[in-house]
Each structure stands twice: as C-alpha cells, then as structure tokens.
Amino acid sequence: MDFYGRKSLFSFITEERNAPQELNDQELQFSPPRPIKNAPIQFNGRVNAPIQTSASMAAYQEMNDQELQFSPPRPSTTHSSKLTLLPPSSPESPWTLSPHHTPSPSLLYHCIASLHRHEGNIYSIAVSKGIVFTGSESNRIRAWKQPDCMERGYLKAGSGEIRAILAYGNILFSAHKDLKIRIWNFAVSDNFRAKKVLTLPKRSSFLMFPRPNTQQHKDCVSCMAYYHAEGLLYTGSYDKTVKVWRVSDKKCVDSFVAHEDSVNALLVNQDDGCVFTCSVDGSVKIWRRVYRENSHTLTMTLKFQQSPVNALALSSYFNNCFLYSGSSDGTINFWEKEKFSGRFNHGGFLQGHRFAVLCLVAIEKLLFSGSEDTTIRVWRREEGSYFHECLAVLDGHRGPVRCLAACLEMEKVVMGFLVYSASLDQTFKVWRVKVLPEEKRYLDYREVSDSRSKVMEYEMSPVLSPSWVKKKLKGDYFQ
Numbered sequence: 001m002d003f004y005g006r007k008s009l010f011s012f013i014t015e016e017r018n019a020p021q022e023l024n025d026q027e028l029q030f031s032p033p034r035p036i037k038n039a040p041i042q043f044n045g046r047v048n049a050p051i052q053t054s055a056s057m058a059a060y061q062e063m064n065d066q067e068l069q070f071s072p073p074r075p076s077t078t079h080s081s082k083l084t085l086l087p088p089s090s091p092e093s094p095w096t097l098s099p100h101h102t103p104s105p106s107l108l109y110h111c112i113a114s115l116h117r118h119e120g121n122i123y124s125i126a127v128s129k130g131i132v133f134t135g136s137e138s139n140r141i142r143a144w145k146q147p148d149c150m151e152r153g154y155l156k157a158g159s160g161e162i163r164a165i166l167a168y169g170n171i172l173f174s175a176h177k178d179l180k181i182r183i184w185n186f187a188v189s190d191n192f193r194a195k196k197v198l199t200l201p202k203r204s205s206f207l208m209f210p211r212p213n214t215q216q217h218k219d220c221v222s223c224m225a226y227y228h229a230e231g232l233l234y235t236g237s238y239d240k241t242v243k244v245w246r247v248s249d250k251k252c253v254d255s256f257v258a259h260e261d262s263v264n265a266l267l268v269n270q271d272d273g274c275v276f277t278c279s280v281d282g283s284v285k286i287w288r289r290v291y292r293e294n295s296h297t298l299t300m301t302l303k304f305q306q307s308p309v310n311a312l313a314l315s316s317y318f319n320n321c322f323l324y325s326g327s328s329d330g331t332i333n334f335w336e337k338e339k340f341s342g343r344f345n346h347g348g349f350l351q352g353h354r355f356a357v358l359c360l361v362a363i364e365k366l367l368f369s370g371s372e373d374t375t376i377r378v379w380r381r382e383e384g385s386y387f388h389e390c391l392a393v394l395d396g397h398r399g400p401v402r403c404l405a406a407c408l409e410m411e412k413v414v415m416g417f418l419v420y421s422a423s424l425d426q427t428f429k430v431w432r433v434k435v436l437p438e439e440k441r442y443l444d445y446r447e448v449s450d451s452r453s454k455v456m457e458y459e460m461s462p463v464l465s466p467s468w469v470k471k472k473l474k475g476d477y478f479q
Contacts (some may be wrong), residue, residue: 002127002413004279004415006421007326010068011426013325016054019085020320023122025390026375028154034441054405056323057313057445061394064299067351069321070120082418086099086172088284093189097183103137104329105394105438107378107391107433107434107435108433108434108436109378109392109394109431109432109434110208110431110432111394111396111429111430111431111432112147112148112430112432113147113149113373113429113430114396114427114428114429114430115149115427115428115429116426116427117136117427117428118425118426119135119136119137119138119140119424120136120138120161120426121136121137121402121422121424122134122135122422122426123136123137123161123163123226123402123403123422123429124162124163124164124166124174124288124401125165125402125404125405125420125421125422126165126166126167126405126406127146127167127406127407127420128167128169128170128172129167129169129170129186129188129194129414130145130146130166130188131144131145131146131152131166131186131188131192132142132144132145132146132149132405132420133159133165133172134165134428135162136162136164136166137148137172138161138162138163139157139158139159139160139161139176140154140156140157140162141154141155141156141157141172141174142154143155143186143194143258144405146407146410146418147418147430147432149430152170152192153191153192153193153194154192154223155174155184155186155196155444156171157174157176157180157182157196159176159177159180160178160254161176161177162175162176162177162221163175163176163177163220163221163222163440164221164222164224165224165301166224166225168225168226169230169356170185170186170187170188171183171184171185171186171236172184172185172186172423173196173224173226173233175222175224176221177215177220179218179219179220179237179356180197180199180200180201180216180222181199181200181224181233181245181439182196182198182200183196183198183199183200183223183247184196184197185197190321192414198247200213200233200245200250200252201213201216201250202250203225210372211441215243215252215255215452216242217237217239218237218239218241219234219237219238219239219262220237220238221235221236221237221262222238222262222264222265222335223235223236223263223264223265223266223279224236224266225266225267225268225275226268227268227270227273227451228270228271229273230246231246231247231248232244232245232246232247232272233245233247234270234275234385236258236263236264236265236266236277237262238262238263239262240257240258240259240260240261240262240263240279241256241258241263241275242255242256242258242263242275242287242296243253243264244296246292246294247318249458254295254296256295256296258277258279258285259279259281260281260307261279261280261281262279262280263277263278263279264278264279264280264308264309264310265278265309265310265311265312266278266279266309266312266401267312267313267314269314269316269321270379271289271316271321272342273289273468274286274287274288274299275287275288276309276310276312276314276327277441278312279308279309280308280309280393280452281308282303282305282306282307282308282309282327283301283302283303283309284302284303284309284312284323284325285301285302285331286298286299286300286301286344287299287302287304294413300343300344302323302325302333302335302346303445304329304333304346304349305329305331305333307327307328307329308327308328308330309325309326309327309328309355309375310326310327310357310358310359310410311322311325311357311358311360311361311470312325312360313326313361313362313367314362315362315363315365315367315381317364317365319339320335320336321336321337322335322337322347322362322381323335323337323344324360325360326356326357326358326359326360326361326369327356327357328356328357329356330351330353330354330355330356330357330371331349331350331353331357331447332346332349332350332351332353332357332360332367332369332375332379333349333350334346334347334349334350334386334388335347336386347386349366350369350379350390352377352390352393353371353372353375353377353381354371354373354374355371355372355373355400356371356372356400357369357370357371357372358370358371358372358400358401358403359401359402359403359404360403360404361404361405361419362405363407363408364408364415364419365380365383366378366379366391366417366435367380367388368379368406368419369380369404370403370404370421371400371401372399372400372401374395374397374398374399374401374423374425375393375394375395375397376393376394376395376419376421376431377390377392377393377394378390378391378392378433379391380393381399382436391435392433394419394421394431396429397421397425397427397429398423398425398427399423399424399425399426399434400423400424401421401422401423401426402422402423402424403421403422404420404421404422405419405420405464406418406419406420409432414467415434416432416433416434416435417432417433417434417435418430418431418432418433419431419432419433442462
C-alpha cells in the first residue's frame with residue numbers, strides 16, 4: 001500500500017478551525033480513543049513546524065480500517081488472546097503482560113485514564129508536586145491531579161498557543177506563540193492557585209515608543225531546560241539559536257547560534273551543567289559554560305546520520321551516564337559518558353519504531369520512546385553493558401505520539417511508573433507501568449549469547465504493536 005501524499009497536517013488543522021465551533025465551554029471531556037482522521041506524518045525535523053504527511057486520504061482510510069480491525073480499543077479488563085506470543089492473564093485483571101519473550105522480568109501495564117480534547121493538540125507535558133500540566137494549541141495550560149488526572153484548574157495567557165512547558169518545584173515555565181517565555185508560581189492545596197510572576201524578555205520601559213527587543217527569539221521557542229544550581233533557563237528556537245536567561249534578574253546572559261537548522265530539543269546535565277542540543281541538521285551538540293563567565297563553548301559534536309534529530313534524554317543512574325537521541329528515521333542512538341575524560345562514546349542504536357521518534361523520557365534504568373507510528377516503547381538497559389531490551393509496546397493511541405512525561409511510583413518491592421502521553425489524535429492518556437523484581441539467572445556464556453541474539457533478532461523486526469503481531473501471523477501486514 002502506498003502511504004505517501006502531499007497534504008500537510010496544518011491544512012487539516014485549518015479545516016477544523018474553519019468548521020463551526022462546538023462545546024465552547026466544555027473543552028475537555030472523557031471519551032474512549034477514536035481513530036484519527038489525519039494521515040500518518042513523515043516529520044521533516046520541525047516537530048511543530050509545517051509537516052509533510054504520508055498518505056492520500058483514500059489510502060489512509062483503507063489503512064485506518066485495517067488498523068481498527070486488528071487493534072480495537074482496549075477494554076478495562078483484559079480478554080484472553082488467540083496469539084501464542086501473548087501470555088495468558090486473569091479475566092478480572094486490567095493489567096497486560098508484555099508480549100515480548102525476553103530474559104527480562106515481566107512488565108505489567110495498563111491505561112488508567114484517557115481524555116479527548118476539543119481545543120487542539122497537546123504540544124508538551126510537565127509534572128511537578130503531584131500536578132500534571134499540559135500545553136496545547138489553546139492559550140490555556142491545564143492542571144491535572146495525579147494519578148487519575150482530575151482537572152484542578154488552568155493558567156490563561158492571552159498570547160496564543162503554548163509550544164513548550166517546563167516545571168521545577170513550584171515554578172512553571174511556558175513558551176508562547178508571541179515568542180515570549182512566562183514564569184508562574186503555583187500552590188497545591190485544597191484549591192489550585194497560580195500567578196504569573198515574570199515575562200522574558202521584560203517589556204520596554206518606553207510604552208509610547210516601544211523598541212524592538214533584540215533579546216527575544218525570532219522564531220518559535222521549541223524547547224526549554226532549567227539548570228537548578230545556577231538558576232539559568234535555556235531556550236531553544238527554530239531561529240537556530242539558544243538563549244540563556246538568568247531568572248533572578250530577568251536578563252539574557254548569553255545567546256549563540258547552536259545549529260545550522262532549527263533546534264528541536266535541549267537538556268541540561270544537573271551534575272556538571274553541560275548543555276545538550278539537537279537539530280533538524282541531524283547533529284547533537286554538547287556545550288559548556290566558560291569558567292567564571294556566562295558564555296558557552298562547543299565541546300563536542302555527535303553526528304551519525306543525516307536524519308533530523310527530534311528528541312533527547314539523559315539517563316544518570318548510579319555512576320553511569322547515557323545520552324539518547326530520537327531521529328526521524330525511527331532509530332534511537334545512544335552514547336555513554338567516560339568517567340575520567342567526560343567524553344561521550346557512541347554505544348549503538350535501538351531499532352523498533354517504524355517511523356520517526358518524536359519524544360524520549362529516561363527514568364531510572366528505563367527509557368520511554370514515543371513515535372509517529374502511534375506506539376510507545378519501553379526499553380531497559382542491562383546493568384554494566386550497552387545491551388537494551390524492549391520490555392513492552394503501548395499501542396493505545398491512534399495518531400503520532402507527540403510528547404511524553406514519566407515519574408516514579410514505588411509500591412513495596414515493585415517499581416512502578418506513571419507515564420503521560422499526548423498524541424496528534426487529540427487524546428491524552430495516563431499509563432501505569434510496573435516492573436516486577438528481577439530474578440538472578442545463572443547461565444553459561446553460550447546460553448546468554450544465544451538469548452541475546454534471539455532478542456536482537458526479534459527487536460529488529462518492524463513490529464509496531466501486538467496488533468501488528470496478529471497481522472504478521474496472518475501474513476497480510478503489508479496489504
């Protein structure tokens with residue numbers, strides 16, 4: 001089937017905006033997942049920019065009908081499956097065992113909440129102090145209570161859509177369509193309260209004759225990161241620059257051209273202050289602040305493919321530090337930091353997603369990846385090696401997974417995670433993921449190597465979700 005066409009995602013959004021508005025007051029309501037009407041997307045690197053779609057409407061409708069036939073919405077209870085790859089589960093249990101037969105411990109997951117939006121797509125998610133924040137195409141930032149996502153309130157700014165949000169403690173940072181960054185203080189008690197305390201860059205004192213602000217970004221602010229120790233806010237933009245803001249005195253202390261094309265993501269290592277950026281130009285760069293100065297210098301460029309890089313994640317677990325990058329070709333590259341030299345050495349790549357990787361979240365030893373192929377994959381790195389295994393594939397969405405957030409949830413000896421995902425099908429989902437305690441295995445070297453080769457062989461196959469396993473068994477997954 002030919003899945004490629006020319007109509008852009010934003011043309012569909014424009015058509016929806018021109019349609020009559022409904023449910024003005026009720027902007028959000030709970031509903032089951034719905035199939036998306038938009039075509040799957042082949043991202044050109046700019047995750048929020050005008051994007052090339054990948055199907056004609058007729059071809060995509062055919063694909064969508066097939067997908068609905070093989071992957072219906074999951075009910076609240078797990079039914080027995082005819083697939084031999086899926087382990088049996090209790091009819092009364094809402095949990096689903098991972099379909100991957102690997103030497104990993106069992107992993108359980110299920111969707112505990114699903115919301116459908118009537119005010120456009122969600123661009124970003126942030127979690128802090130038991131509150132989940134979502135920024136979307138509207139001018140409101142919604143606040144939800146963990147873990148069931150009951151609405152606590154919202155923050156409103158009359159400056160258009162919110163492209164990026166970031167939370168730390170009781171502070172929330174938001175980037176808006178007017179190319180400005182707003183800083184909010186919020187309090188969590190019986191009633192949710194929030195107040196805007198700062199706008200960057202600050203307004204000119206000459207209100208009658210405002211001057212052009214040279215500190216402001218010239219294009220959309222696509223990403224943010226906050227260095228806690230120094231109180232520095234980093235912002236990346238489609239204008240190819242990164243700006244550094246000192247929050248205490250509202251000043252832009254540094255601005256530099258980071259890439260040859262749009263900056264898609266950035267993050268800060270809280271241990272040493274290193275800044276990581278990625279771009280449409282296909283590179284990942286590492287920056288350091290000059291000693292006793294505010295300026296930054298490039299220390300290393302990581303580039304292994306021509307495909308645009310959309311997302312970054314940093315995993316610091318005990319003495320190990322790994323950097324992950326998600327690309328438009330569907331691969332996840334990773335690098336390990338040397339303990340003495342501080343250099344990042346390329347360790348390999350993870351292959352499993354069929355289309356572009358749009359978002360990454362690393363927590364503990366796990367990595368969550370969201371993709372244009374509508375799925376979320378859960379990866380785990382084996383201690384003391386470069387080997388990664390895919391523990392589960394979450395396939396509840398019907399559109400590209402645009403953003404992810406995750407937090408730790410411990411219950412006795414079982415390690416649990418709450419995962420929040422938003423898709424371009426205009427749904428927001430909450431997943432509860434549990435990893436059972438790992439059992440020590442005593443195998444000889446040949447058994448270990450054989451099991452690893454089988455796992456890698458399975459993970460290299462283009463399996464999007466358990467529903468695609470059923471298609472593969474029937475032999476019609478290319479039709």
